[in-house]
Structure formats: structure tokens, C-alpha cells
Amino acid sequence: MTTQTLAGVPVERDAEGFLTDPSLWSEAVAVAIAAEEGITLTERHWEVVRFMRHAYETTGAGPNVRLLAKASGVSVRELYALFPRGPAKTAAKIAGIPKPHGCI
Amino acid sequence: MDAPITKVSIVVSKGSLEGVYPALIMANGARAEGMEANLFFTFFGLDAINAKRIEHVKVAAVGNPGMHVASLLGVLPGMSAIATRVMERKMEENDIPGLPEFIELVADAGCGLYGCRASADLFGFTEADLVPQVKAIITVGEFYALSAGGQIIFT
Numbered sequence: 001m002t003t004q005t006l007a008g009v010p011v012e013r014d015a016e017g018f019l020t021d022p023s024l025w026s027e028a029v030a031v032a033i034a035a036e037e038g039i040t041l042t043e044r045h046w047e048v049v050r051f052m053r054h055a056y057e058t059t060g061a062g063p064n065v066r067l068l069a070k071a072s073g074v075s076v077r078e079l080y081a082l083f084p085r086g087p088a089k090t091a092a093k094i095a096g097i098p099k100p101h102g103c104i
Numbered sequence: 105m106d107a108p109i110t111k112v113s114i115v116v117s118k119g120s121l122e123g124v125y126p127a128l129i130m131a132n133g134a135r136a137e138g139m140e141a142n143l144f145f146t147f148f149g150l151d152a153i154n155a156k157r158i159e160h161v162k163v164a165a166v167g168n169p170g171m172h173v174a175s176l177l178g179v180l181p182g183m184s185a186i187a188t189r190v191m192e193r194k195m196e197e198n199d200i201p202g203l204p205e206f207i208e209l210v211a212d213a214g215c216g217l218y219g220c221r222a223s224a225d226l227f228g229f230t231e232a233d234l235v236p237q238v239k240a241i242i243t244v245g246e247f248y249a250l251s252a253g254g255q256i257i258f259t
């Protein structure tokens with residue numbers, strides 16, 4: 001657990017860099033976390049990030065890669081092209097929500 | 105902290121449903137974590153990437169204590185098919201994809217799928233017999249070369 005300032009906001013992050021309080025998230029925070037991951041957010045990235053955020057707000061958890069592809073309409077291939085270090089994990093981190101759990 | 109695992113190469117040597125799924129789940133999970141992943145299908149494991157057999161991979165009803173069915177019953181005609189149907193229904197309830205979809209998923213996720221040269225020769229398979237997601241049939245030497253720098257897991 002570490003506290004740091006992202007886009008001018010003090011936030012707490014877990015060992016893997018996920019925000020511990022999703023309510024402190026903003027689009028500026030998303031841009032800062034994406035930059036750490038080596039990603040410059042395009043409109044297509046934003047679609048996925050907003051989808052993750054929406055899924056968390058409505059279901060309490062972000063989906064895994066397979067369900068993300070099914071529900072968002074962005075293919076598995078494209079998801080990995082957008083987020084090479086793991087789409088569900090990286091998009092969740094950028095969206096300020098907890099890491100999706102489950103094995104599939 | 106220990107250095108994270110960044111690459112895995114998983115050998116699939118069994119042709120039963122319960123022999124194939126753990127490898128696919130581990131490979132898919134590796135990619136989801138941003139790790140590099142390869143799957144090497146050898147011996148009966150080749151059935152999982154054989155275009156004609158992929159739809160017919162079954163749970164072993166005999167010699168499988170985990171089934172909790174006496175082996176004497178397991179030999180009855182259709183037992184393996186029944187066990188497989190039960191397993192597939194449970195997997196569907198738990199949102200685990202069927203084998204053809206799972207193979208497509210791991211390939212789309214960027215996992216490298218390879219057939220074993222020695223096994224393919226033994227069974228008389230060529231790349232034309234395998235599903236299109238398979239990159240190539242390779243030798244054990246080539247498998248070790250592409251596994252360089254990573255962990256090898258045998259299943």
C-alpha cells in the first residue's frame with residue numbers, strides 16, 4: 001500500500017498499482033496511470049476504460065478478458081493490441097477499479 | 105521480492121478434457137497477466153488441436169478416481185460421453201468456454217500454439233489436420249528454443 005499524488009490528487013494504491021478507492025478516480029488520473037503503463041489513451045482505449053468503469057459501477061467488479069470482449073464488442077485480439085500487458089488488468093487499473101478476479 | 109514470471113511454455117500431453125483444460129486456463133491466465141505464453145501439444149494432447157477431434161475431447165471415465173465412479177461402471181458404453189456432458193454443463197454455468205472457443209480465445213490472446221513433430225509423424229498428422237490457430241508443427245529442439253528465458257510446465 002503506497003500513497004502518491006496522481007494528477008494533483010493524493011491516492012492510495014495497492015502493491016500492483018490499483019487504486020484502493022475508486023471514487024478518487026478522474027480522467028486525469030486515468031491518463032497518469034496509462035502513462036505509467038506506456039499507453040497513450042486513444043478514443044478506442046477510452047471506450048474500454050469507460051466500459052470497465054461502468055461494469056464496476058453496475059456489477060461491483062470489472063469483467064475478465066473474455067467477458068470484456070463479449071460485452072464491449074471489442075475483440076480479444078484488439079484488446080490485447082490496445083493493452084499488451086493484459087487488457088482486463090490494465091484497463092481496470094487505468095479505470096481506477098479493483099483488479100478483475102477469476103481464473104478465465 | 106522475487107522476480108516475476110514473465111514467460112511460460114506449457115506442454116499438453118493428455119487428450120482428455122481434464123487433461124487439456126488446466127493448460128488452457130494457465131496459458132490464458134498468463135496472457136491476461138501480460139506474460140508471454142506458448143502451448144505445445146504432444147502425444148494425445150494433439151487431439152485438442154486436431155480439427156476433426158477438437159469437438160470430441162472427453163472426460164476419462166475409467167482410471168480417474170476424481171470421477172468418484174467405480175471403474176467397473178466407467179467401462180460401460182456412453183459413460184465417458186455422459187461424464188463429458190455433465191462437465192460441459194457445469195463449465196457453461198461457470199462461464200468457462202467450450203474447447204473450440206477456448207482454443208480460439210488463447211490464440212487471439214496472443215498465446216503461441218504448436219504441435220509436436222514426433223507425435224504428428226507418429227499419428228500421421230500434418231498441419232492441414234490441425235485447427236487454423238496452430239502456428240506450426242515443431243521439433244522438441246525448436247520448442248526449447250522458443251521457451252528460452254521462461255518456465256516450462258508439463259501437464
